[in-house]
Amino acid sequence: METIDTKELRKEKIRAAKTELILDAALQILSQKGYHETRLEDIAEKAGFSKSALYRYYKDKDEIFFNIAVRERNKIIDKLTTGPYRLNENKHISDNLHSLLNVIFETFGKNFPFILTLNSFQVIALVNALRQQATLMKIEKEFLTSESKFAEIIIRLFNNARNKGEISTPLDSEVLFEFFQGLLFSKVRVWHEKKKVGNIKKEVDEILVFLADGLKYGKQ
Numbered sequence: 486m487e488t489i490d491t492k493e494l495r496k497e498k499i500r501a502a503k504t505e506l507i508l509d510a511a512l513q514i515l516s517q518k519g520y521h522e523t524r525l526e527d528i529a530e531k532a533g534f535s536k537s538a539l540y541r542y543y544k545d546k547d548e549i550f551f552n553i554a555v556r557e558r559n560k561i562i563d564k565l566t567t568g569p570y571r572l573n574e575n576k577h578i579s580d581n582l583h584s585l586l587n588v589i590f591e592t593f594g595k596n597f598p599f600i601l602t603l604n605s606f607q608v609i610a611l612v613n614a615l616r617q618q619a620t621l622m623k624i625e626k627e628f629l630t631s632e633s634k635f636a637e638i639i640i641r642l643f644n645n646a647r648n649k650g651e652i653s654t655p656l657d658s659e660v661l662f663e664f665f666q667g668l669l670f671s672k673v674r675v676w677h678e679k680k681k682v683g684n685i686k687k688e689v690d691e692i693l694v695f696l697a698d699g700l701k702y703g704k705q
Contacts, residue, residue, distance in 0.1 A: 502541050507532045508556060511549045516598035520550065521607045547611065551628040554603060557592065558631045564588045565638055572638065578646035579693060585639070586689040589669060594682045615701045636662055668692055 510532035514523050519598050525546055529539045543549045570584040593600050602608060612632075615625055643658035661689065672692070676682050 574645045578651045590625045590685045
């Protein structure tokens with residue numbers, strides 16, 4: 486006979502499995518339709534739920550979106566802080582950037598349109614609105630925290646390289662982070678337009694060459 490604790494544990498496992506099923510379905514729909522055009526009905530149908538059943542797990546599309554964003558970003562953060570791709574301040578900036586780019590591209594490779602949704606004007610407006618709110622849901626706080634943590638990892642990487650004399654740009658590390666994000670976004674956008682993931686090794690090598698050498702133009 487099951488104890489109360491065993492029953493509760495089984496219920497939690499079932500609920501966790503169903504929430505993951507919903508998030509996986511929502512990730513596919515958001516990648517296909519974008520944030521603005523995605524409806525709860527679409528997500529429910531893809532996940533094999535009724536719309537009313539979906540409300541037992543998530544209250545609205547925003548909550549689903551934030552859960553996906555946190556989950557996917559945390560995958561990247563985990564890989565950058567543990568395992569073979571872990572960033573190491575003792576390594577040269579080029580080696581760390583190589584690991585960083587591989588982690589990001591491989592993580593978003595299967596669902597690369599989602600990063601476009603994450604950087605869409607609708608989502609940027611939504612995130613900016615969150616920052617102005619006095620109170621936030623738990624998942625909204627987690628989203629902003631994961632966003633800040635990701636930025637801090639890369640900014641720290643640039644600061645460390647600057648302190649070691651590996652980079653000499655006069656630009657602030659925060660600005661470098663903004664430009665770095667733009668490079669990632671533009672590369673994924675090309676994948677989206679071509680409807681296929683590019684050669685990750687080639688893409689990473691090209692970005693590293695650009696970051697190392699820049700445009701090499703001289704003033705007349």
